Amino acid sequence: MRDGMNYRILLDSAKSCILASSVPRRQQFLIRCVGGSIDHRHRDMQALRSLEVDSQTVIRAITPALDPTRHKGQAGNIAVIGGCREYTGAPYFAAISALKIGADLSHVFCTKDAAPVIKSYSPELIVHPVLEESYNVGEEHKSSIASKVLAEVDKWLERFDCLVVGPGLGRDPFLLDCVSEIMRHARRSNIPIVIDGDGLFLVTNNLELVSGYALAVLTPNVNEYKRLVQKVLSSEVNDIDAPQQLLSLAKQIGGVTILSKGNSDLISDGDTVKSVSVYGSPRRCGGQGDILSGSVAVFLSWARQHILAADSNSNLSCKNPIVLGCIAGSAILRKAASLAFSNKKRSTVTGDIIECLGRSLEDISPAC
Amino acid sequence: MRDGMNYRILLDSAKSCILASSVPRRQQFLIRCVGGSIDHRHRDMQALRSLEVDSQTVIRAITPALDPTRHKGQAGNIAVIGGCREYTGAPYFAAISALKIGADLSHVFCTKDAAPVIKSYSPELIVHPVLEESYNVGEEHKSSIASKVLAEVDKWLERFDCLVVGPGLGRDPFLLDCVSEIMRHARRSNIPIVIDGDGLFLVTNNLELVSGYALAVLTPNVNEYKRLVQKVLSSEVNDIDAPQQLLSLAKQIGGVTILSKGNSDLISDGDTVKSVSVYGSPRRCGGQGDILSGSVAVFLSWARQHILAADSNSNLSCKNPIVLGCIAGSAILRKAASLAFSNKKRSTVTGDIIECLGRSLEDISPAC
Numbered sequence: 001m002r003d004g005m006n007y008r009i010l011l012d013s014a015k016s017c018i019l020a021s022s023v024p025r026r027q028q029f030l031i032r033c034v035g036g037s038i039d040h041r042h043r044d045m046q047a048l049r050s051l052e053v054d055s056q057t058v059i060r061a062i063t064p065a066l067d068p069t070r071h072k073g074q075a076g077n078i079a080v081i082g083g084c085r086e087y088t089g090a091p092y093f094a095a096i097s098a099l100k101i102g103a104d105l106s107h108v109f110c111t112k113d114a115a116p117v118i119k120s121y122s123p124e125l126i127v128h129p130v131l132e133e134s135y136n137v138g139e140e141h142k143s144s145i146a147s148k149v150l151a152e153v154d155k156w157l158e159r160f161d162c163l164v165v166g167p168g169l170g171r172d173p174f175l176l177d178c179v180s181e182i183m184r185h186a187r188r189s190n191i192p193i194v195i196d197g198d199g200l201f202l203v204t205n206n207l208e209l210v211s212g213y214a215l216a217v218l219t220p221n222v223n224e225y226k227r228l229v230q231k232v233l234s235s236e237v238n239d240i241d242a243p244q245q246l247l248s249l250a251k252q253i254g255g256v257t258i259l260s261k262g263n264s265d266l267i268s269d270g271d272t273v274k275s276v277s278v279y280g281s282p283r284r285c286g287g288q289g290d291i292l293s294g295s296v297a298v299f300l301s302w303a304r305q306h307i308l309a310a311d312s313n314s315n316l317s318c319k320n321p322i323v324l325g326c327i328a329g330s331a332i333l334r335k336a337a338s339l340a341f342s343n344k345k346r347s348t349v350t351g352d353i354i355e356c357l358g359r360s361l362e363d364i365s366p367a368c
Numbered sequence: 369m370r371d372g373m374n375y376r377i378l379l380d381s382a383k384s385c386i387l388a389s390s391v392p393r394r395q396q397f398l399i400r401c402v403g404g405s406i407d408h409r410h411r412d413m414q415a416l417r418s419l420e421v422d423s424q425t426v427i428r429a430i431t432p433a434l435d436p437t438r439h440k441g442q443a444g445n446i447a448v449i450g451g452c453r454e455y456t457g458a459p460y461f462a463a464i465s466a467l468k469i470g471a472d473l474s475h476v477f478c479t480k481d482a483a484p485v486i487k488s489y490s491p492e493l494i495v496h497p498v499l500e501e502s503y504n505v506g507e508e509h510k511s512s513i514a515s516k517v518l519a520e521v522d523k524w525l526e527r528f529d530c531l532v533v534g535p536g537l538g539r540d541p542f543l544l545d546c547v548s549e550i551m552r553h554a555r556r557s558n559i560p561i562v563i564d565g566d567g568l569f570l571v572t573n574n575l576e577l578v579s580g581y582a583l584a585v586l587t588p589n590v591n592e593y594k595r596l597v598q599k600v601l602s603s604e605v606n607d608i609d610a611p612q613q614l615l616s617l618a619k620q621i622g623g624v625t626i627l628s629k630g631n632s633d634l635i636s637d638g639d640t641v642k643s644v645s646v647y648g649s650p651r652r653c654g655g656q657g658d659i660l661s662g663s664v665a666v667f668l669s670w671a672r673q674h675i676l677a678a679d680s681n682s683n684l685s686c687k688n689p690i691v692l693g694c695i696a697g698s699a700i701l702r703k704a705a706s707l708a709f710s711n712k713k714r715s716t717v718t719g720d721i722i723e724c725l726g727r728s729l730e731d732i733s734p735a736c
């Protein structure tokens with residue numbers, strides 16, 4: 001599986017061979033009927049193949065050397081904003097994934113209800129019980145409590161290399177108002193923000209939070225992408241020319257980077273489009289998106305250091321560290337999911353994939 | 369053990385051999401005294417053997433192929449209604465078993481007290497702290513709180529492929545009233561319901577909740593079955609002709625499916641009776657019924673998809689997906705229990721059996 005293409009690409013390659021040969025028109029018609037608009041899919045996959053990026057080269061380039069002279073925090077200090085009364089697994093998955101990729105410190109900012117549970121999952125995380133939901137806050141106290149929440153987060157903000165906003169955030173209006181303000185503060189401090197899950201719900205309805213911010217990453221799944229396209233482009237998702245539509249979408253939001261998750265992951269910053277299709281697993285257990293958001297946060301922090309240090313000498317064709325981080329995060333998740341699946345098969349759960357993150361990275365970029 | 373018969377069948381076969389030979393009448397009398405009504409048991413086991421189903425064929429037929437084009441949720445989205453101040457293990461076992469069999473998403477709806485504990489067992493589950501018990505609710509607020517509980521569950525209901533009602537539910541009257549209403553809503557939406565534990569206490573006293581609902585499964589143990597027989601058939605359990613009595617019981621409740629747990633599991637929908645006797649473990653640690661309920665929920669969801677897709681072309685002699693799900697769930701639990709016991713012997717606990725669910729399914733129906 002390591003260097004293989006996924007099934008869909010193989011299938012489409014086979015179909016394209018059939019179509020390219022001199023089969024009679026009637027047979028071509030039948031093939032199209034059976035496969036469903038194969039001509040379109042063929043064109044689509046051709047386009048994707050030309051966009052496929054060498055993710056291993058990217059990972060090797062941006063992963064920092066481990067050097068005994070470095071200090072705690074230099075390999076990454078990440079914060080996840082998420083976790084409420086209803087959801088606690090998602091922020092844990094995102095935060096622990098950051099550590100397992102190689103970040104030195106991983107924080108979670110969540111509600112008071114969620115904190116003891118997230119703390120109980122692992123002593124490795126630093127969990128701050130600072131967010132509040134409406135049910136716990138009287139109308140007359142909202143303003144003062146919001147200020148207090150902001151002050152608590154502000155104390156830490158400058159230390160973080162990247163925020164992940166959204167895993168298990170929920171949709172409580174008061175909580176989302178506070179998180180909007182946290183995002184504005186992070187933006188003012190030029191801290192990159194990866195936005196997933198309920199963070200995408202917030203951003204889709206408040207595009208100004210990220211519009212024009214080149215250090216923002218949106219990581220929508222199929223349904224979240226659909227809502228984003230409808231909101232921003234006032235149109236439906238175009239599967240035939242997905243790369244072009246993604247490019248337009250990223251450009252329209254002012255050059256944010258979008259990682260559109262699917263059978264192939266597509267990544268665009270409004271300037272370029274890249275595809276990551278390698279590895280993967282057919283298991284679709286919930287929580288894999290959380291691993292991705294935590295991984296992207298670490299890799300984009302490393303990529304920023306790499307681009308800064310290499311100045312214009314990086315051998316990578318793409319110089320946007322945010323795009324590079326997305327490529328690396330996507331590829332490592334796919335490889336880890338593939339490793340976990342080869343062992344646990346249908347019973348693979350998200351925790352099993354997280355346990356394979358380290359080996360996946362080590363196979364590509366050995367620590368020493 | 370994989371293709372073997374269980375100990376009881378072997379014992380009965382041996383006894384029948386003795387009886388069939390020309391031993392003097394006095395010795396036959398002694399054997400009967402020692403073994404207890406051997407003639408009857410012999411007849412009973414003969415009948416059971418003729419009902420024994422090829423569970424491996426059923427499992428292979430209904431387990432869906434893993435396909436990279438499928439999305440999160442398509443392999444199953446299950447919800448367990450259970451978990452109160454007193455019980456938290458049972459709903460966890462049911463919900464995590466669903467994931468380990470291969471469902472994509474597994475939820476628990478429990479009381480506010482139980483939620484943090486169930487969450488802390490595993491970040492893989494989505495745990496909703498929405499149910500309330502009487503001690504926490506003033507008489508004057510019962511109506512409004514019941515409406516709120518229902519509204520919370522209704523937000524999610526249509527997404528679920530199956531509900532499991534009962535593991536660790538407790539017997540608080542107010543909580544059971546709310547759960548009755550949840551069951552009525554699920555029934556209106558044609559969502560299958562597996563009923564176990566305290567859910568059976570509720571249903572035995574309120575038969576109208578499931579009567580005539582072909583998408584309901586009851587999974588009673590020996591004592592729960594006894595109460596059900598007394599209530600519905602106004603008689604005692606008949607061990608001599610257990611299959612016929614089970615058939616009558618299922619028919620009497622209007623075609624619900626009953627999985628009567630015992631040395632052999634007997635399954636009937638009022639139309640047919642099947643027996644699952646293979647594999648198994650002599651260890652009777654608490655919690656195995658919870659594994660069964662979560663497993664049946666996933667398998668019956670898969671069986672519904674299979675029967676729908678196969679139309680009338682399924683090779684299976686039984687076309688009721690609810691019965692097929694019970695057969696598969698029963699067989700997989702038995703195989704997992706056998707695997708766990710071969711390793712852990714007397715110290716086998718329910719978690720050990722859950723860890724063997726994946727291998728049990730993989731041995732019968734490899735993922736790819």
